[in-house]
Amino acid sequence: MQRATGCQNGRIAPPSTMATAMPLTFSIQQDTGAGRRATMQLPHGAVETPVFMPVGTAATVKAVPQHLLEEAGTQILLGNTYHLYLRPGHERIRRLGGLHRFMSWPRAILTDSGGFQVFSLNALRTVSEEGVRFRSHLDGSAHFFSPEHSMDVQIALGADIVMAFDECTEYPATRERARASLELTQRWAVRSRDHFLAHQQEVPWYAERQGQTQNLFGIVQGGMYADLRRESAERLVELDLPGYAMGGLSVGEPRERTREIIAATLPLLPADKPRYLMGVGYPDEIVEYAAMGVDMMDCVLPTRAARHGLLFTSQGRLNIKNQRYAEDQGPLDPECKCGVCQRYTRAYLRHLFAAKEPLAAVLHSLHNLAFYLDTMQSVRDAMVLGTLPELLERVRQRQGGAA
RNA sequence: GCACAGGUGGCCGAGCGGUUAAUGGCAGCAGACUGUAAAUCUGCCGCUCCUUGGAGCUACGGAGGUUCGAAUCCUCCCCUGUGCA
Numbered sequence: 001m002q003r004a005t006g007c008q009n010g011r012i013a014p015p016s017t018m019a020t021a022m023p024l025t026f027s028i029q030q031d032t033g034a035g036r037r038a039t040m041q042l043p044h045g046a047v048e049t050p051v052f053m054p055v056g057t058a059a060t061v062k063a064v065p066q067h068l069l070e071e072a073g074t075q076i077l078l079g080n081t082y083h084l085y086l087r088p089g090h091e092r093i094r095r096l097g098g099l100h101r102f103m104s105w106p107r108a109i110l111t112d113s114g115g116f117q118v119f120s121l122n123a124l125r126t127v128s129e130e131g132v133r134f135r136s137h138l139d140g141s142a143h144f145f146s147p148e149h150s151m152d153v154q155i156a157l158g159a160d161i162v163m164a165f166d167e168c169t170e171y172p173a174t175r176e177r178a179r180a181s182l183e184l185t186q187r188w189a190v191r192s193r194d195h196f197l198a199h200q201q202e203v204p205w206y207a208e209r210q211g212q213t214q215n216l217f218g219i220v221q222g223g224m225y226a227d228l229r230r231e232s233a234e235r236l237v238e239l240d241l242p243g244y245a246m247g248g249l250s251v252g253e254p255r256e257r258t259r260e261i262i263a264a265t266l267p268l269l270p271a272d273k274p275r276y277l278m279g280v281g282y283p284d285e286i287v288e289y290a291a292m293g294v295d296m297m298d299c300v301l302p303t304r305a306a307r308h309g310l311l312f313t314s315q316g317r318l319n320i321k322n323q324r325y326a327e328d329q330g331p332l333d334p335e336c337k338c339g340v341c342q343r344y345t346r347a348y349l350r351h352l353f354a355a356k357e358p359l360a361a362v363l364h365s366l367h368n369l370a371f372y373l374d375t376m377q378s379v380r381d382a383m384v385l386g387t388l389p390e391l392l393e394r395v396r397q398r399q400g401g402a403a
Numbered sequence: 404g405c406a407c408a409g410g411u412g413g414c415c416g417a418g419c420g421g422u423u424a425a426u427g428g429c430a431g432c433a434g435a436c437u438g439u440a441a442a443u444c445u446g447c448c449g450c451u452c453c454u455u456g457g458a459g460c461u462a463c464g465g466a467g468g469u470u471c472g473a474a475u476c477c478u479c480c481c482c483u484g485u486g487c488a
Binding site (some may be wrong): 053055056057058063078080083087110111112113115116117119120121123124136137138163164168219245247248249250251252258276277278279280281282287298299300301302303305307308310319321322323353356358360361 | 431432433434435436437438439440441442443444
C-alpha cells in the first residue's frame with residue numbers, strides 16, 4: 001500500500017516518548033461546499049471518502065466471506081471490541097497477529113469501543129464513573145469495561161481506527177440526562193486518549209509497520225440538544241484527535257431531528273479531519289448525510305435487513321418474501337451490476353428465503369452491501385460531475401415506495 | 404372377526420359439560436429492522452356483513468340421543484393404528 005503524500009493534519013499531538021507516531025492522513029480532493037471527497041490513508045490502505053463501512057461485529061460481516069466483500073468494493077470494515085473481547089478474546093487475537101491477520105482482511109478496519117453496547121445491552125449493564133459492568137449476553141458472566149480496558153482491547157485487535165469509549169445516550173433523554181451523559185463521555189474520551197497514547201506502540205503490527213499507529217477518534221454526544229452537541233464537539237476537538245464521530249443518532253428520534261443535529265455539529269468539527277457519523281442509515285440517508293459533509297458512515301441495516309428479506313434496490317425497498325415475487329423471473333434490481341443481480345431471479349431468491357436456506361442470507365447480504373457501496377461510489381462520482389443534487393433528489397424519491 | 408387406542412380448523416397437536424371460532428407449533432399472508440444479545444421480532448390467519456367494536460352463519464369423522472347447554476357424556480355407523488385370531 002503506497003502512502004499518500006497528503007497533509008499530516010490528522011496528527012495527534014505526540015507525547016514526548018512517541019515522537020515517531022504517524023497517524024492517518026486525510027487529503028481532501030474536492031470540497032463542493034455540500035459534501036467533500038477525500039482520500040484517507042490508513043496503515044492498511046487508502047480509503048476513498050465519503051465511505052460506507054459494512055459492519056462485521058464478530059470478525060465477520062454476517063453471511064459474507066471476505067473475498068466477496070473485497071470484490072464488492074469494501075474499503076474498510078467495522079469490528080466490535082465488546083464481542084471480540086468475549087469471543088474469541090482479544091489476547092488470543094493478539095497472539096494470532098491481530099484482527100486483520102486473524103480474519104484475513106488486508107484492508108482497513110475500524111473497531112467500535114463497546115460504547116454502543118452500553119446503550120443496547122441496557123438490561124445487562126450498570127454504568128459508573130469508572131466504567132461499565134456488563135453481563136455477557138453469551139453466558140451471563142460478569143465483565144468490566146473502562147476506557148482504559150477498551151483501549152487495551154482495541155490495541156490488541158489492531159484496527160486502523162479505534163473509537164473512544166463513550167456512553168451512547170438513549171432517546172428520549174432529558175436535558176439533564178443528556179448533559180450528564182455528555183460529561184461522562186468527555187471524561188472517558190480524555191482517559192481513552194491518555195491510555196491510548198501511552199500504549200499505542202503495543203499494537204500487534206507495530207514492528208512491521210514502523211512508526212505507523214492506530215488512530216483514535218472521539219465521539220460527540222449531547223442527545224438532541226444542539227447546544228449540548230456544540231459543547232461536546234468543542235471540548236472534544238481540544239483533545240486534538242485524528243478524527244471525530246457523531247454518536248447517539250438514529251436511536252429512535254425523528255429523521256428531521258437527526259438532520260438538525262448533524263447540521264449543527266458538522267461545522268464544529270475540524271474541516272481537515274475525517275468526520276464519522278455512527279450507525280447510519282437508509283440508502284437515502286447515507287447520500288443525504290454525505291452531501292452534508294459526512295465522510296464516513298456504518299450501519300448494520302444492509303446486512304440485517306438482508307437476512308430478514310428486505311432488499312434495497314434502485315427502485316426502492318423490496319420485500320423478497322412477498323407472494324408477488326414467487327414467479328418473478330426478473331433480476332432483483334435491473335440496474336444493479338452485482339453478481340447476485342446478474343445471475344439470479346427474484347423467484348429463486350424468494351424460494352431460498354422461504355426455504356430458510358443459508359444461501360438466501362449470503363446472496364441478499366451481498367446485494368444489499370453492493371447496493372450501499374455502489375451508492376457511495378455514485379456519490380463520489382456525482383461530486384466530480386457536479387450532479388450530487390440530482391442524485392440526492394433521485395434517491396429520495398425512490399427510497400419511499402416499493403420496487 | 405375380537406380387543407385396545409384413536410378420528411379437532413391447510414398440516415401436526417391441546418382441550419375432555421358452559422368463560423371455545425376452539426391453547427400451541429408449522430405452513431400461509433403482511434409489516435418492522437439504523438455504531439448487530441437479531442437466520443430476529445410483530446400483526447393477521449373458518450365464512451359473510453357493517454366503522455373501531457361488533458353482528459350473523461358454519462365448524463371438532465357421520466347420524467341420533469342425554470342436558471338449560473356437548474368437541475367434551477351415551478348409542479349405532481364409518482374410518483385409521485396396534486395386538487390377537
